[in-house]
Each structure stands twice: as structure tokens, then as C-alpha cells.
Amino acid sequence: MQIQTPDWVKHAVFYQIFPDRFAKSQTARKRLHHHDRWEDWHAIPTLQGYKGGDLWGVTEKLDYIQDLGINAIYFTPIFQSASNHRYHTHDYYQVDPMLGGNDAFQALLEESHRRDIKVVLDGVFNHSSRGFFFFHDVLENGPHSPWVDWFKVYEWPVNAYNGEYPANYEGWDGNRALPVFNHDNSEVREYIMEIAEYWIKFGVDGWRLDVPFEIKTPGFWQEFRDRVKAVNPEAYIVGEVWGDSRQWLDGTQFDGVMNYLFTGPTIAFVAGDRVDISQVQSRDYQPSPPLFAAEYAEKIRALLALYDWEIQLTQLNLLASHDTARLLSIADGDQPSVELATLLLLTFPGAPSIYYGDEVGLPGALDPDSRRGFPLKSDWNYKIFECHRQLIALRHAHPALRTGNYKVLHAEGTVYVFARTLGDDTLVIAVNAGTTSAELTLNQSDLKPQSKLLYGSADIQWVEQHLELHLPGRSGCVLG
Secondary structure, rough: OOOOHHHHHHOOOEEOOOOHHHOOOOOOOOOOOOOOOOOOOOOOOOOOOOOOOOOOHHOHHHHHHHHOOOOOEEEEEEEEEOOOOOOOOOEEEEEEEEHOHHHHHHHHHHHHHOOOOOOHHHHHHEEOOOOOOHHHHHHHHHHOOOOOHHEEEEOOOOOOOOOOOOOOEEHHHHHHEEEEEEEOHHHHHHHHHHHHHHHHHHHOOOEEEEEHHHHHOHHHHHHHHHHHHHHHHOOEEOOOOOOOOOOOOOOOOOOOEHHHHHHHHHHHOOOHOOHHHOOOOOOOOOOOOOOHHHHHHHHHHHHHHHHHHHOOOEEEEEEOOOOOOHHHHHHHOHHHHHHHHHHHHOOOEEEEEOOOOOHHHHOOOOOOHHHHHOOHHHOOOOOHHHHHHHHHHHHHHHHHHHOOEEEEEEEOEEEEEEEEEEEEEEEEEEOOOOOOOEEEEEEHHHOOOOOEEEEOOEEEEEEEEEEEEEEEEEEEEEEE
């Protein structure tokens, strides 16, 4: 079977937005809250507090997003919910009124599409919430509810709130706030398929699927793909799977996954022993122990051999998300770790995804701290910002960085060098993760004599048929 994935994703640079924390509308609008009880925007976030970001605010920030070079946005959940992260869904057909409701989302979608920016939503289809109408009916009516078979209830009465009693229904990860759907029920299955179709018809460009590995009903994700692609063949379907994802990336289910198999080794290589173990030990994407260049090359080669090339080009590559600490905090504030990882991210096959605020040096430990309010301009790290801006522009300017093949040229000690080639266009990317400068020689077969420094700091000199490259410590460059 020939695998087909959405072409636009291969040329996308994503921006992940946590809606409550990115931007608050500066325009007077009709709101439900006239005396806002928001947490202070710049205070450290709490588990349950709201900061009042909304979708009108995102629309007002589209100039900034577009100028950065972003052409796709992935939103964490936006549907009505009683949690600031909105993974506890109350109504899959209503955008949360605190975010501006369906009207604000429609305006955002139209303005994004006018600028050729795609919009992907978070689909939380494994579980709902205690406030979800169908589950609420079960709470009110017990075994008499017509919705009993939509969930996995073991005995009565249902203990939804009283922690003194064991939960007697299945909640995701044992959390009674998140009742798990019974996906073997054909009504549940149809309900979820119709939600997926509804928002694609509304105009969204794809779904990011929350914990899709939890849904084990045979044929579920195959049907999901068929139904979504029937509405829009170019819709993007990306799963949140942290490890080897071959069983979902066979061409009949997802177009890609959140590529934590890239994240972990990249952080382990560039940050090395700077990694703050307390910020990664409860996560399984392995950003430690430190890796030397040869070990990093081995992991990257293995990753690139794991999936069909068509799938590799539509993976969602990332350095951080709402589920991890931010890299700046993982690396104990070390700025070069962020810059080198960003260089590797923006030159890797697949769609890079930047977690809002990372591009201006926003720190953040494990959640809720990694979900801070977007900082004031006076608090931006402009060196990190310029690094992102330049590398995104470079990626857009060179098709080789998007769809070109990937070849490791050198991987010794702390120095890692690879080439991206498409037709006549070859770019060479070199990273020195060590603290001392490095010298190396590249053969002409890997580079063209007219190659020059496109990004970064390095001294290059052509000597006969090869290139002498001098890389300062903790630096990287792009030649082309």
C-alpha cells in the first residue's frame, strides 16, 4: 500500500498554543465575566486557576505569529470544560465561553486561513468529564440512565466525588474526574466520529489525538481516518504517542505522532549533564543520560529507519509541550542548549512544533509551571527569539530542509554533522555540543565549493578539494 500524508504538513512550522495562557483580548467585547477573577497573568500558574487568555487574543496576535514564520497552529483543547487545560470536556460542540465561544473560534479560523495558517485542534476522545451531559445523567439517574453503557460503570451508586470511597467506574489513569468512554458501544463510536467530521466541515485542518493508545477497540482509528479524510483528504491526523508508533503509522490510521523519540535524544545530546533530573524523571522520553555525538547519530538513524519516509515528513517534532518542562528549565537555564536544540529541530525531517513562549526564552518547570502566561516584551530573550526567527526563515527558504534526504556526515566526540539534500540543493548542519572549539574537514563530495555560512558562528575555509570547519564551543551552523 502506498502511504499518503497531507502535503502541507511537510512544509509547516507549528506553534502550540495553550489558550488560557497565550493572549488576552485587548478589545472591549461582550463577556460572561465583567468582574474577572483571573490569576495575575505573570504569576506562577496554579493547577486550577485561570489567567483569562482567549481566542480573540490569539486573533489579535496573528501578526506576531505570522511574522515569526509560523504557518500552522496546534491548540490544546478549546471545548467547554471546567479546567484551565480543558482536557475535561463538557461539550464537544461548544468552544468554551471563556475563550469567546464558537463565534471567536470562527473569526480566528477565518483570519488564520486568510493568512494561510492552518489550525489543528486537540481531540480528547478517550474520556470525557464528570460535567459531560451524558455522564451527568448517569450521576443523576444511576442504572436508569439511558447513557449507562456509554461508560464503564461497575457498581452503584457512582462515587464521582467522594474520595473516601473507591471509584466504581473507569477513569483515565485512575482519575475519577475523567470517565472513560466505552468505545465498544457503537453509539459512542458514532458520536465521536460525528464530532470529528463536524469540526473538519467547520474548517479545521486536522486533529491532534490525546492518548489514542488507550482506545483499543479494533478498527476504531481506521474508521476515524476514513471519516475525517472523506471530508478533507488533506486533514492532518497526529497522535500523542511518546514511543515506537509503528502500529499506528501504517498508513491506515495517523499521519504522524508527537515525535518524542526525537525530543529526548536531542536534549540529551545538546544539554548533556546540564539536565535537571528532577524535571524529567517522571517522563519517559529519555532526555538523559547525556549522549555523545556517535550515540546521538545512532538514535537518529534508528528513528529515521522506523517509519515510511512519507510518514517521517509529517511527524510532529518538538522540544517541549504542555506535558513536559520547558527546555530552558530542563537545561538549568543554559541558553546554548536551547539554541542548539532549536537548530536540530528546524533542520530535521517532519514538521517542527514550537511551544508558545519557547521562542522568547520563557522558562517553566513541570506543569503547571510549564503553562505560564506569555511574557511581556521586556522579559523576552531576544537572542533566543532571533535564533528561532532566522532558522524558521531558513527552513522556509530551502526545500531541502523540509523534504530533502538526511545523511550523517560526522559524529565524533561532541561534534555532529549532517546533510539535507534535495536535487541540487545541499545544506550541511554542524553542531558542537562541547565547551571547547572543534576543527573538522568535510570532503567536496558533501558540499559545493560555493557553499557559504547561512546561519551561526563558524570559520570556514576551502583548502583544495575539502572544507576546513572551525566550530566554537557550544555552537552550530548551517552551510549551503
